[in-house]
Every structure is written in structure tokens, then in C-alpha cells.
Amino acid sequence: MATTVVVVFDFDRTIIDDDSDRWVVTEMGLSQLFNELRSTLPWTSLMDRMMKELHSLGISTKDIAECLKRARLHPSIIAAIKSAHSLGCDLRIISDANQFFIEAILEHHGVLGCFSQVITNPGFVDEESRLRIVPFHDSSSSPHGCHLCPSNMCKGSVVGQIRGSFPERKKRFIYIGDGSGDYCPTLKLEKSDFVMPRKNFPLWNRICSNQTAVSAVVHQWSSGEELESILMKLIKKISAEGSVSDSSSLNSSASLEKVQFCSQHALSHTLPLD
Numbered sequence: 151m152a153t154t155v156v157v158v159f160d161f162d163r164t165i166i167d168d169d170s171d172r173w174v175v176t177e178m179g180l181s182q183l184f185n186e187l188r189s190t191l192p193w194t195s196l197m198d199r200m201m202k203e204l205h206s207l208g209i210s211t212k213d214i215a216e217c218l219k220r221a222r223l224h225p226s227i228i229a230a231i232k233s234a235h236s237l238g239c240d241l242r243i244i245s246d247a248n249q250f251f252i253e254a255i256l257e258h259h260g261v262l263g264c265f266s267q268v269i270t271n272p273g274f275v276d277e278e279s280r281l282r283i284v285p286f287h288d289s290s291s292s293p294h295g296c297h298l299c300p301s302n303m304c305k306g307s308v309v310g311q312i313r314g315s316f317p318e319r320k321k322r323f324i325y326i327g328d329g330s331g332d333y334c335p336t337l338k339l340e341k342s343d344f345v346m347p348r349k350n351f352p353l354w355n356r357i358c359s360n361q362t363a364v365s366a367v368v369h370q371w372s373s374g375e376e377l378e379s380i381l382m383k384l385i386k387k388i389s390a391e392g393s394v395s396d397s398s399s400l401n402s403s404a405s406l407e408k409v410q411f412c413s414q415h416a417l418s419h420t421l422p423l424d
């Protein structure tokens with residue numbers, strides 16, 4: 151049975167170095183209004199309200215897209231995305247940002263076509279030419295019931311749906327993320343999968359606080375260069391292991407690497423993959 155390598159990326163502070171929502175709010179001078187309303191609205195509704203404000207100020211969706219193009223995306227991360235795609239991996243994004251922001255940034259950097267799916271809060275331009283942002287899950291009509299995740303998106307359930315799709319193909323996941331919203335999907339990974347938490351960010355802290363809860367093999371990263379180098383090594387490692395015919399030897403090597411992560415993360419080391 152052929153193995154599909156599914157590489158799932160978070161977006162904010164993983165693919166881009168900033169948070170795309172906060173980037174637009176700050177660059178567009180909306181920080182004061184944002185902070186005033188922060189405690190009164192769920193995040194997605196708050197961003198929709200910010201887009202309403204921009205529309206009332208005469209700022210077009212084209213202006214918003216231009217602003218997003220200035221968000222930093224590390225060249226090594228662009229290279230990693232292109233390489234993983236060309237190696238035949240199935241690349242997906244699961245993000246609590248929104249479709250308009252993500253697509254504007256990825257298109258600008260020429261990598262939107264590398265992803266088979268961008269799963270996020272829908273963003274669209276309405277009949278008044280205003281950008282609207284709506285929740286991925288409608289919490290009133292279809293609550294996801296996960297206590298780890300915000301009401302608008304459970305990334306873990308999305309990972310489960312991806313795993314369940316194309317059941318005829320064996321899938322091995324590499325999940326790359328930084329935030330607390332990336333913890334639920336991390337718990338859904340299996341021992342033949344990998345998780346790449348950004349070092350010293352919330353996901354990394356949660357994994358470090360209870361390693362036994364995570365079945366997947368952990369590889370931390372700090373810089374774009376590290377992300378690229380580790381991702382390429384993991385893809386090659388999975389390819390070399392083929393269809394995982396000997397699962398017992400895979401499991402023992404996974405356990406070993408986990409122990410190394412526990413003992414080394416305090417020393418600021420990245421795991422050797424060779």
C-alpha cells in the first residue's frame with residue numbers, strides 16, 4: 151500500500167512570522183478599536199467588525215490584500231513548501247485566520263497552488279464590496295464539542311476528517327504549528343506521525359509539560375532554516391521507510407526519538423535526524 155505524506159501547516163506564526171489578523175489591525179491603525187472591542191466579541195466576529203470599519207473608512211479589499219503582501223514569509227519556508235510539494239506530499243493548511251488573508255499572502259509568494267486544501271474561517275467580498283469573515287464552525291447550529299478548541303474551529307476534528315478521507319491510502323502526518331489551538335490536532339496524531347512545534351511557543355510548552363499525552367514523534371524548530379531542514383529530513387525518512395511494513399521497528403525508533411526530545415529540549419538542541 152502506498153503511503154501519502156500529509157503535511158499540515160498552521161498559518162499564523164508558522165508559515166508567516168506574524169499573526170495575519172494582528173498584522174492587518176496594526177498596519178491599518180485599528181489597534182485602539184480592536185482593543186476596545188476585544189472582550190466583547192468572539193475573535194472571528196471581531197475581525198469581521200474590523201473589516202466593516204475599514205470599509206467605512208473607504209479602504210478597499212485590494213488595499214487589504216496589498217497590506218497582507220507585506221507580511222514576512224521566510225524564504226526557507228517558501229522553499230520548504232515548494233520542495234515538499236514537488237516531492238509529492240499532500241500539503242494542507244488548517245488555520246484560525248481566514249481564507250482571504252491566507253490566499254492573498256500565499257498567492258503573492260507563489261505557493262498557493264502547492265496546497266490541496268486551505269481549511270479556515272471563510273472570507274469573502276459581499277455585494278457592497280466589503281470583506282466579510284465568518285466562523286468555520288457555526289457554534290450555534292453545529293457545535294464541535296471539543297473543550298480544547300475555540301468555538302469556531304476544532305483543528306483536531308479537521309485532522310480526523312483528513313485521516314478519514316481517501317481510506318484506501320495509508321497516510322502519515324507531519325503537523326507543523328505554534329499555538330495552543332494546535333494542541334488538539336497534535337493529540338490526534340499517531341505514533342507513526344510527526345509533530346513540529348515552534349520552540350518556546352504555546353504548542354511546544356504544552357507538549358513539553360506532558361510528553362506522554364503525545365503519540366507522534368516530536369521535532370522542534372525555531373527558524374525558517376530549521377523548519378525547512380527538519381521537514382525535508384522527515385519526508386526523506388518516511389519515503390525511505392516506504393509503506394511501513396515493519397511497524398514494530400518503526401515504533402521502537404519513535405520511542406527512542408521521543409526520549410531524546412525530552413532530554414534535549416532544555417539544552418536548546420534540535421534532534422539529530424540522521
Ligand SMILES: [Mg+2]
Pocket residue numbers: 160161162163164327328329
Ligand atoms: Mg499559529
Ligand SMILES: [Zn+2]
Pocket residue numbers: 296297298299303304305306307334335
Ligand atoms: Zn479540538
